[in-house]
Amino acid sequence: IKRVTTHTLQELKSKKEKISCLTAYDYSMAKLIDAAGIEVILVGDSASNVMAGHETTLPITLDQMIYHAQSVVRAVKRALVVVDLPFGSYQGSSEEALRSAVRIMKESGAHAVKMEGGEEIRKSISRVLSAGIPVMGHLGLTPQSIYKFGTYAVRAKEEAEAQKLKDDASLLDELGCFAYVLEKIPSTLAKEVTESVNIPSIGIGAGPHCDGQILVMHDMLGINKEFKPRFLRRYADIGDVILGAVSKYVDDVKTSDFPSENEAY
Numbered sequence: 301i302k303r304v305t306t307h308t309l310q311e312l313k314s315k316k317e318k319i320s321c322l323t324a325y326d327y328s329m330a331k332l333i334d335a336a337g338i339e340v341i342l343v344g345d346s347a348s349n350v351m352a353g354h355e356t357t358l359p360i361t362l363d364q365m366i367y368h369a370q371s372v373v374r375a376v377k378r379a380l381v382v383v384d385l386p387f388g389s390y391q392g393s394s395e396e397a398l399r400s401a402v403r404i405m406k407e408s409g410a411h412a413v414k415m416e417g418g419e420e421i422r423k424s425i426s427r428v429l430s431a432g433i434p435v436m437g438h439l440g441l442t443p444q445s446i447y448k449f450g451t452y453a454v455r456a457k458e459e460a461e462a463q464k465l466k467d468d469a470s471l472l473d474e475l476g477c478f479a480y481v482l483e484k485i486p487s488t489l490a491k492e493v494t495e496s497v498n499i500p501s502i503g504i505g506a507g508p509h510c511d512g513q514i515l516v517m518h519d520m521l522g523i524n525k526e527f528k529p530r531f532l533r534r535y536a537d538i539g540d541v542i543l544g545a546v547s548k549y550v551d552d553v554k555t556s557d558f559p560s561e562n563e564a565y
């Protein structure tokens with residue numbers, strides 16, 4: 301199998317072929333979505349929410365991200381594996397950012413890292429890139445800043461924030477990032493940025509004009525049923541399938557239907 305690289309993504313953008321991305325945090329799921337032909341697997345710090353049950357992405361640690369990344373990397377034969385640098389592991393200084401990114405690359409075997417922000421983390425991005433580590437940016441609704449925003453509402457609706465986002469996207473391109481996520485911003489703004497910036501944009505809640513799309517796997521599979529923003533399309537109701545199967549199992553054990561003689565030695 302031919303592996304997806306950061307260069308593949310740039311080729312896809314120039315051919316106007318859309319880039320498909322999903323999150324994964326464990327071996328079994330990563331194996332399935334890699335086999336299904338996804339181009340990018342993000343080991344997102346959304347693991348803090350969907351794996352660990354935290355309310356925000358802030359509590360997850362670098363060690364925990366590395367554990368998830370190792371599990372995903374073991375499963376993946378084709379996709380590009382990108383890992384989120386967690387909150388607090390890259391904003392303090394460029395040395396800290398490099399140390400964190402190097403740990404992820406060395407200890408997990410992943411192919412790239414992702415960091416939230418533009419101008420304010422410019423030095424951290426440059427330092428990581430200068431070590432030969434590919435960086436994906438992330439602009440718009442950046443969940444590690446949720447306590448600054450105060451809500452999960454759409455970002456960059458006002459001119460000042462929209463202008464900063466455009467400047468930040470150009471900056472990520474100039475610094476040498478290979479792609480960037482645009483999260484929960486107006487579709488028209490995402491279109492403008494996507495058309496003016498050379499590297500591919502990966503949208504989530506950013507409309508149809510981005511170069512690629514990403515969703516959190518547990519959300520699109522209907523495992524996490526409470527979360528239903530407008531941008532989320534449900535591709536399955538796995539939560540219901542699991543509930544049904546487990547209730548049936550409980551029933552079968554209670555009634556001694558399981559195991560049968562055929563299922564015994």
Ligand code: KIV
Pocket residue numbers: 323342343344345346347384481504514515516
């Ligand atoms: O952590 C995550 O899942 C993400 C994507 C939603 C872009 O950052």
Ligand code: NA
Pocket residue numbers: 344345346357384
């Ligand atoms: Na994230």
